[in-house]
Amino acid sequence: MLYIVGVGRSGSTLLERMLGAVPGSVNAGELNAIFSRVATQDQRCGCGEPFSVCPFWTEVGEHAFGGWSAVTERMAHLQPRVVRQRHVPRMLTGSGAAYQRELAEYLDVHERLYRSVSAVSGAEVVVDASKSTAQLFALRRIEGLDLRVINLVRDSRGVASSWSKTGIRKPQSTDGAMMGTYSPHRIAVLWTALQLESSLLGAASPYATRVRYEDLVSAPRRTLEQALRDVGMPPGEGALDHVGERSVTLGPSHGVAGSRTRFTAGRVDLAVDDAWRSSLPTGARRVVTAVTLPQLLRYGYVRPGSRTAPTRTA
Numbered sequence: 263m264l265y266i267v268g269v270g271r272s273g274s275t276l277l278e279r280m281l282g283a284v285p286g287s288v289n290a291g292e293l294n295a296i297f298s299r300v301a302t303q304d305q306r307c308g309c310g311e312p313f314s315v316c317p318f319w320t321e322v323g324e325h326a327f328g329g330w331s332a333v334t335e336r337m338a339h340l341q342p343r344v345v346r347q348r349h350v351p352r353m354l355t356g357s358g359a360a361y362q363r364e365l366a367e368y369l370d371v372h373e374r375l376y377r378s379v380s381a382v383s384g385a386e387v388v389v390d391a392s393k394s395t396a397q398l399f400a401l402r403r404i405e406g407l408d409l410r411v412i413n414l415v416r417d418s419r420g421v422a423s424s425w426s427k428t429g430i431r432k433p434q435s436t437d438g439a440m441m442g443t444y445s446p447h448r449i450a451v452l453w454t455a456l457q458l459e460s461s462l463l464g465a466a467s468p469y470a471t472r473v474r475y476e477d478l479v480s481a482p483r484r485t486l487e488q489a490l491r492d493v494g495m496p497p498g499e500g501a502l503d504h505v506g507e508r509s510v511t512l513g514p515s516h517g518v519a520g521s522r523t524r525f526t527a528g529r530v531d532l533a534v535d536d537a538w539r540s541s542l543p544t545g546a547r548r549v550v551t552a553v554t555l556p557q558l559l560r561y562g563y564v565r566p567g568s569r570t571a572p573t574r575t576a
């Protein structure tokens with residue numbers, strides 16, 4: 263299984279679709295939302311159908327559980343109890359018998375889910391774009407699950423700018439609901455925390471790598487090829503034929519949750535979205551740069567001594 267970890271609005275749905283189009287792979291969307299939102303609210307699948315009538319997910323549910331109704335309510339109840347960020351220490355230390363029982367039940371259902379996605383699709387590699395580090399910490403406990411990880415990172419100023427936009431309709435909505443917004447400062451703090459956690463996870467795994475969104479869209483073929491090599495899944499001859507120099511050709515998808523990119527099919531031209539350089543207000547840009555500076559430097563978004571790097575006094 264190939265798991266994408268990152269902050270929302272970093273291009274994870276695009277990366278997931280590109281990886282899912284590699285022969286022998288299937289993209290499943292953000293699977294950590296499948297019980298809590300997708301099934302309970304009957305959200306639209308990437309194929310355009312409501313989840314409850316999508317033929318792919320109907321077959322997966324039958325294969326895994328004898329139907330989704332057998333597990334959905336229970337999982338929607340368990341998920342916030344066992345995979346919150348504050349539970350990460352308990353997941354690591356193994357303390358608390360009642361908690362461990364609930365976690366084991368949660369993981370058993372997920373193992374059956376992944377195996378069924380693989381069986382129904384016929385693909386050996388399931389691409390899960392859940393993004394959450396807490397979910398990833400939990401999944402690592404499943405023995406026998408071959409878990410490879412890509413940390414997708416985008417310049418924190420671009421992420422902050424995207425999250426401050428108002429009036430964007432939710433891609434899965436049927437009632438005109440709008441996307442939520444977050445302040446640039448809040449995004450900067452979340453971004454920093456997630457990158458620190460994913461560094462810890464990456465250091466603990468031989469099959470983890472980091473991909474910059476900006477590299478993915480400006481040099482998609484080279485970037486994907488390197489990422490797949492890094493996680494021990496070097497692409498075979500022709501495996502990246504769907505990826506051009508500045509474009510990608512996407513087939514049908516049953517990805518759940520995620521951005522509107524999951525409804526796109528055919529040839530998609532790729533270009534770096536760096537509108538934040540003009541649209542993010544100077545004050546917000548300064549705040550986000552200051553909070554995320556150590557990692558901006560590490561990932562090459564800011565060069566040491568450049569004018570964009572404010573001097574830090576603390």
Ligand SMILES: [Zn+2]
Nearest residue numbers: 307309316516
């Ligand atoms: Zn579908």
